[in-house]
Amino acid sequence: MTESTPLPAPRVAAILLAGGTGTRAGFDHPKQLEPLGGKAVLRWSIDAFDAHPAISLGVLVANGDVMAAAGDTGKGWIYADPGIERQQSVGHALLALADWEDEALVLVHDAARPGLTADVIDRLLAALETAEAAIPTLPVPDTLVEQAHGEAGEVIDRSALARVQTPQAFRLGILRRAHAAAVEAAATDDAQLVRRLGIAVAAVPGDARLHKLTYAEDMAILAGLLGTGTMRTAVGMGYDVHRLVAGKPLWIGGIEIAHSHGLEGHSDADVALHAITDAILGALADGDIGDHFPPSDPQWRGAASHRFLAFAGERVAARHGRIAHVDLTIIAEAPKIGPHRVAIRARIAEILAIPVERVSVKATTTERLGFTGRREGIAAQAVATLELPEN
Numbered sequence: 001m002t003e004s005t006p007l008p009a010p011r012v013a014a015i016l017l018a019g020g021t022g023t024r025a026g027f028d029h030p031k032q033l034e035p036l037g038g039k040a041v042l043r044w045s046i047d048a049f050d051a052h053p054a055i056s057l058g059v060l061v062a063n064g065d066v067m068a069a070a071g072d073t074g075k076g077w078i079y080a081d082p083g084i085e086r087q088q089s090v091g092h093a094l095l096a097l098a099d100w101e102d103e104a105l106v107l108v109h110d111a112a113r114p115g116l117t118a119d120v121i122d123r124l125l126a127a128l129e130t131a132e133a134a135i136p137t138l139p140v141p142d143t144l145v146e147q148a149h150g151e152a153g154e155v156i157d158r159s160a161l162a163r164v165q166t167p168q169a170f171r172l173g174i175l176r177r178a179h180a181a182a183v184e185a186a187a188t189d190d191a192q193l194v195r196r197l198g199i200a201v202a203a204v205p206g207d208a209r210l211h212k213l214t215y216a217e218d219m220a221i222l223a224g225l226l227g228t229g230t231m232r233t234a235v236g237m238g239y240d241v242h243r244l245v246a247g248k249p250l251w252i253g254g255i256e257i258a259h260s261h262g263l264e265g266h267s268d269a270d271v272a273l274h275a276i277t278d279a280i281l282g283a284l285a286d287g288d289i290g291d292h293f294p295p296s297d298p299q300w301r302g303a304a305s306h307r308f309l310a311f312a313g314e315r316v317a318a319r320h321g322r323i324a325h326v327d328l329t330i331i332a333e334a335p336k337i338g339p340h341r342v343a344i345r346a347r348i349a350e351i352l353a354i355p356v357e358r359v360s361v362k363a364t365t366t367e368r369l370g371f372t373g374r375r376e377g378i379a380a381q382a383v384a385t386l387e388l389p390e391n
């Protein structure tokens, strides 16, 4: 009787799909390049595969710009051009693995899922000891209903459903067959194609951290899940002055106040909104109001200043930050601000799309001293407190 020798462990390749445009995320660059915790989203998966001892080769499917931004890769990586759809991108990666044996194993992963862990890879590879294909899944936490024309219909039994993540793990020969058979038939993932061959797909527990970046708001979820969501507090201050002249409308804090004089300026001269705009830009270290809306530019002549403030608020949102608080002090001998304070608070909160509780409006005189005391002008000071992601 001859003693049987154990078969050598199959080679394992990783296919990392970073060939999409990220249309739904709406960034001005592919979503896989969005920074997360100090590195691009796709870099998280590269690093996770690099760190896993079982994986001997990676295939990065990406165009030249994305590849360049991915930076240096550790263990062997080769590259493949993206296809029009995800399925074609996988097809290109399989061609890049043409000299690999059918018995090898392959993990197909979305670069848009940065929270890849060694545990998930281990579970998938363990499942391939007895199955030809394996995917990570998670239970469905919400009640599910059919819905049409804004009306909820029948409840769907969620105990029979699961959410499918990536990486998806396959015996390479099986994945090749599945893709060859599916040239005419699209599928949203690779496991579907394998099931169409009549081959069973094992389900292993997925991981909440494998949440997919699909929409811009997924970045905040990922930051929380991956522990990169540490925020820093940034404080900015703004100060502005405008001259009072007779017979002009007076705009302060986004509302018009009846008064004998109004403020003079290139725009509507809303001194309060200008101060807050500068405070927010200051906290962002993003220049000042004049950099973004130069007085020399005729398009801002007479402009309503709520546009400047809304712009500053949008800059905060674009950085995935939030406005924690705005504190405004208006310095005027006249008119009295007190009667208008509630309306000004509400208007500022509305422009910035934040709760009114995060807006403070105060007013003071300078006891008839100085230019404000002589009613020659009105000044405003503002302090903005922002919470911004560390990265």
Ligand SMILES: Nc1ccn([C@@H]2O[C@H](COP(=O)(O)OP(=O)(O)OP(=O)(O)O)[C@@H](O)[C@H]2O)c(=O)n1
Pocket: 017, 018, 019, 020, 021, 022, 023, 024, 025, 032, 061, 082, 083, 084, 085, 086, 087, 089, 109, 110, 111, 112, 113, 212, 213, 214
């Ligand atoms: N032609 C494509 C399309 C998608 N992908 C990749 O497949 C993964 C999942 O696709 P999806 O989330 O749909 O990404 P996008 O196609 O970029 O997103 P969108 O549909 O919003 O444009 C992503 O990592 C994406 O980069 C790819 O490699 N090649």
Ligand SMILES: C[C@](O)(CO)[C@H](O)COP(=O)(O)O
Pocket: 086, 110, 164, 165, 166, 188, 189, 190, 212, 214
């Ligand atoms: C592959 C996938 O991530 C599994 O859940 C998913 O099907 C991709 O879907 P998308 O609509 O192409 O983002």
